[in-house]
Amino acid sequence: MKCKRLGKRRLSLMLAGIMALGLLGGCSSKSGGKLVKVAICVSGTTPAATAMREVFKPMVEEETDGRYSVQLYEAGVLGSEKAVYDYTRSGIVEMCMVGTSMWSETPVMGIPDFPFIFRDVEHARRCYQGELGDYITNEVEKEQPVQLLSWLPNGARAFSSNKPLAGLSDFKGQKLRMPNNPIHVKLAESLGANVVIMDLGEVFTSLEQGVVDGQDNPLSTVKSEGWYEVQDYIYNTNHIIASLELFAGEEFWDQIDETDRAVFEKAAKETSDYAWDMYIGQLEEDKQFMTDSGLTVTDLTPEDQELMIQSIQPVYDYLDSQYDWAADIREMVAGIE
Numbered sequence: 001m002k003c004k005r006l007g008k009r010r011l012s013l014m015l016a017g018i019m020a021l022g023l024l025g026g027c028s029s030k031s032g033g034k035l036v037k038v039a040i041c042v043s044g045t046t047p048a049a050t051a052m053r054e055v056f057k058p059m060v061e062e063e064t065d066g067r068y069s070v071q072l073y074e075a076g077v078l079g080s081e082k083a084v085y086d087y088t089r090s091g092i093v094e095m096c097m098v099g100t101s102m103w104s105e106t107p108v109m110g111i112p113d114f115p116f117i118f119r120d121v122e123h124a125r126r127c128y129q130g131e132l133g134d135y136i137t138n139e140v141e142k143e144q145p146v147q148l149l150s151w152l153p154n155g156a157r158a159f160s161s162n163k164p165l166a167g168l169s170d171f172k173g174q175k176l177r178m179p180n181n182p183i184h185v186k187l188a189e190s191l192g193a194n195v196v197i198m199d200l201g202e203v204f205t206s207l208e209q210g211v212v213d214g215q216d217n218p219l220s221t222v223k224s225e226g227w228y229e230v231q232d233y234i235y236n237t238n239h240i241i242a243s244l245e246l247f248a249g250e251e252f253w254d255q256i257d258e259t260d261r262a263v264f265e266k267a268a269k270e271t272s273d274y275a276w277d278m279y280i281g282q283l284e285e286d287k288q289f290m291t292d293s294g295l296t297v298t299d300l301t302p303e304d305q306e307l308m309i310q311s312i313q314p315v316y317d318y319l320d321s322q323y324d325w326a327a328d329i330r331e332m333v334a335g336i337e
Contacts, residue, residue: 033061033069036252039084039096041244043224044074047282048097048152048244051275056246059267064260089145091251097244099154103181107323108139112154112243113183114319114326116309117333121156121283124241125276127336135332145250149268153279154242155218158234163213165233166298168307177203177215183315184216187239190312200225207231218242219286220279234290234297237308246271 038056040049049072057070078084078093081101088096103110111117111132118124127133128151137148164170171191178184180197188195196212206212207230214231216239222228246268253261290297300308319326 033064033066036060036068036070036095037093038070038072039078039087039093039098040072040074041076041081041084041096041098042074042154045224046220047275047278048154049074050278051152051271052097052246055274056267056271059270060263063263063267067260085247088247088249091249093249094252095246095248097152097246099242099244102144106140106143108136108325110181110183111136111329113181113240114330115183115187115239115312115315116305117330118241121153121238121241121280123336124156124243125153125280127333128243129272129276131336132329132333135329147248147250147253149246149248149265150272152244152246152272152275154244155220155279156238156283157216157240157242158219158222158236158238159214159216160222160227160231160295161214161233161235162207162210162231163233165214165235166296167235168304168311170235174214175212177206177212182318184240186315186318187312188216190314191308203227204230216240219290220282223286223289228290228293228295232295234287234295235300236287236297237300237305239300239308 038052040052042049044050044053052072057072060068060070076084078087081098084093084096085098085102087093100109100112103113112128118127133151140146140148159165159176161170161174161176163174165174168191171188171193174193175196176188176193177198178188178195179200185195185197196206198206198212203212203215204225204227207215207227214233215227216237217225217227219234219236222231222234248264256264287297316326316330
């Protein structure tokens with residue numbers, strides 16, 4: 001495995017941040033087991049974080065007879081996705097659960113952001129937990145000092161707005177907040193929207209004050225972030241079905257024996273299943289919550305989906321120009337039942 005070393009200045013800054021949070025200074029917990037710090041980028045109310053708390057932590061601690069004590073740091077308390085991924089690679093924390101923020105240095109991690117690559121959420125689950133997930137995992141582990149243990153749901157993205165949004169023509173001229181990712185930016189621009197790039201923490205105020213008209217995220221995020229209070233329309237497109245990944249750092253992984261590795265791998269798999277089951281079970285509840293909160297929810301019809309795919313052809317052209325494997329990946333995913 002190729003370990004990419006971090007620069008001294010960058011590592012020093014990372015260490016300073018972790019020390020400020022009081023995470024260094026001991027490898028054992030009060031219970032006597034080896035402390036395993038897990039940085040989780042999403043809220044504790046999400047299916048992925050809930051599964052880590054209700055499945056992963058107790059299973060690891062019980063099945064290793066207390067040799068490990070798992071400490072979960074939810075809701076990005078240890079820093080951004082990119083920061084905690086770096087902490088995991090460098091051994092500052094043992095594990096992390098993040099999205100695809102490392103796509104710029106590991107391009108295959110951008111695959112979960114390919115639009116309309118999956119037929120539906122159940123298909124996305126089968127792909128992540130099967131052939132597609134295995135392919136990406138192998139590529140990541142060749143290049144990075146991490147073990148990718150399992151794939152969890154980060155949500156099917158929908159558009160929301162405080163202006164009417166129920167069809168393709170409604171995108172024209174809308175100011176949409178998008179993350180700083182070329183796939184997302186090109187997608188919105190291809191639909192005729194004006195893109196405003198901003199961090200997640202700025203979105204509520206920007207929607208409230210009209211700096212932007214709308215955004216795209218899973219309905220669960222619209223709910224948890226309170227954006228439903230400042231939005232009137234949901235266009236339930238499910239154009240990107242995003243993932244979270246559970247990583248273990250190579251330094252930590254190399255220190256544990258095969259028996260304990262098997263426990264971590266089993267716990268990671270069962271955590272993934274629990275999170276997907278929970279997420280899929282909440283999809284209709286999230287839609288109903290939006291309706292009950294007074295928002296107009298419009299599902300994307302098969303006909304409009306085809307028109308949207310045609311409209312965002314520039315996104316596919318961009319992907320094919322950047323990555324010689326992009327078309328093959330789309331073909332692979334299309335072939336997964």
